Amino acid sequence: MSRRDRRRPVSLRPMPGPDAQMRSVSPARMRAASAPAAPSSRNLFVALLPLRFFVGATFVYAGLDKLIDPRFLQATGPGSIGEQLTGFTHASPLAGLVTVFALPFPVLIGFLMALAEIAIGLGALTGLLYRASAAAGAAISLLFFLTASWTVHPYYYGPDLPYAAGWLTLALAGHGGLAVLRVPFLAMLAPDDDSAEASPGRRAVLQGGILAAAAVVVAGAGGMWGALFRGSDLRGSDTGAAVPGASLTPGVGTTGASPSPAIAAASTAPASAAPPAAGQLATLTSLKPRTALPFVDPTSGDPAILIRLANGSVVAFDAVCTHAGCTVEYDPPSGLLGCPCHGAVFDPTHNADVLQGPAPVPLAALPIVVNKATGAITLGG
Numbered sequence: 500m501s502r503r504d505r506r507r508p509v510s511l512r513p514m515p516g517p518d519a520q521m522r523s524v525s526p527a528r529m530r531a532a533s534a535p536a537a538p539s540s541r542n543l544f545v546a547l548l549p550l551r552f553f554v555g556a557t558f559v560y561a562g563l564d565k566l567i568d569p570r571f572l573q574a575t576g577p578g579s580i581g582e583q584l585t586g587f588t589h590a591s592p593l594a595g596l597v598t599v600f601a602l603p604f605p606v607l608i609g610f611l612m613a614l615a616e617i618a619i620g621l622g623a624l625t626g627l628l629y630r631a632s633a634a635a636g637a638a639i640s641l642l643f644f645l646t647a648s649w650t651v652h653p654y655y656y657g658p659d660l661p662y663a664a665g666w667l668t669l670a671l672a673g674h675g676g677l678a679v680l681r682v683p684f685l686a687m688l689a690p691d692d693d694s695a696e697a698s699p700g701r702r703a704v705l706q707g708g709i710l711a712a713a714a715v716v717v718a719g720a721g722g723m724w725g726a727l728f729r730g731s732d733l734r735g736s737d738t739g740a741a742v743p744g745a746s747l748t749p750g751v752g753t754t755g756a757s758p759s760p761a762i763a764a765a766s767t768a769p770a771s772a773a774p775p776a777a778g779q780l781a782t783l784t785s786l787k788p789r790t791a792l793p794f795v796d797p798t799s800g801d802p803a804i805l806i807r808l809a810n811g812s813v814v815a816f817d818a819v820c821t822h823a824g825c826t827v828e829y830d831p832p833s834g835l836l837g838c839p840c841h842g843a844v845f846d847p848t849h850n851a852d853v854l855q856g857p858a859p860v861p862l863a864a865l866p867i868v869v870n871k872a873t874g875a876i877t878l879g880g
């Protein structure tokens with residue numbers, strides 16, 4: 500040992516390691532979700548970035564899509580929030596809550612849902628009020644699972660449970676200080692440090708205010724877009740499938756859910772010259788192959804659809820989607836029935852079998868009778 504070493508006795512106290520450094524951090528800083536990640540844990544937060552930005556961007560998109568889709572913010576009609584809520588009352592463990600708290604205010608509920616999705620998505624993307632946003636994302640995804648996806652079997656075909664799990668992961672992990680939007684006046688009003696002015700509560704309130712304001716601005720922009728470009732949604736698709744040539748027997752289809760724009764257009768086609776017999780839906784003359792005619796099933800009160808297939812035969816189905824109760828629409832080019840809400844596809848040539856989920860089972864077939872002499876089509880007994 501050199502003389503220099505003898506002057507400086509060796510300390511047996513362990514050097515402070517990463518754990519000791521963590522213990523020395525004040526509780527306020529420990530709580531702060533924006534604390535920079537230690538190098539060892541930084542990889543975790545980097546690994547979570549794809550999930551974070553995917554679910555964040557998807558929620559913003561989903562919220563905007565709801566606001567822009569002219570069918571969604573309606574109390575009734577195919578693809579409307581009112582129709583979806585009604586469907587939830589048939590097959591959801593939350594049916595009672597939906598009936599009491601949501602069904603009387605469908606448009607308000609749809610608007611708040613869209614606004615919440617946008618705010619949650621922005622929280623994930625910007626890192627503002629991050630853990631609360633992610634927790635809210637998990638909660639709203641769970642709500643969707645218990646309503647919109649409840650009838651999807653097996654459960655793994657439904658999209659909402661994976662979203663709930665993803666959001667929960669983000670809520671538990673935090674953002675580790677990565678990709679957080681720095682708002683200058685927020686740092687002044689509620690510093691993110693150990694100073695006396697630092698206040699996690701005040702910071703959370705301010706971040707929540709910023710997020711709410713940003714969500715309103717984004718929603719407003721989406722609403723203006725929808726007003727300007729009414730007729731197409733964010734996916735760029737038309738708002739309804741064309742149903743050419745179908746004529747509507749007077750009185751049929753005028754109650755219950757409003758017809759889609761395409762179906763409404765079809766209903767204005769000239770009616771058959773001969774007065775329809777009682778209970779008659781259409782005639783073989785008026786219903787050309789590859790056309791469809793919406794009507795209301797007098798027995799159930801459900802929207803229903805009569806279809807003349809390409810081979811000339813005629814079939815009829817209850818038009819209530821077996822997923823969450825939206826009204827399916829006929830697509831003449833493909834000859835298939837599609838659901839505007841979550842994309843289920845049914846094949847009318849094979850008893851409305853499900854070609855694409857999330858609908859769990861085929862549409863209910865309705866018996867019809869075709870009078871060979873007159874060509875009149877009526878519902879069977």
Ligand code: FES
Binds near residue numbers: 823838841
């Ligand atoms: Fe969801 Fe039809 S209601 S796919």
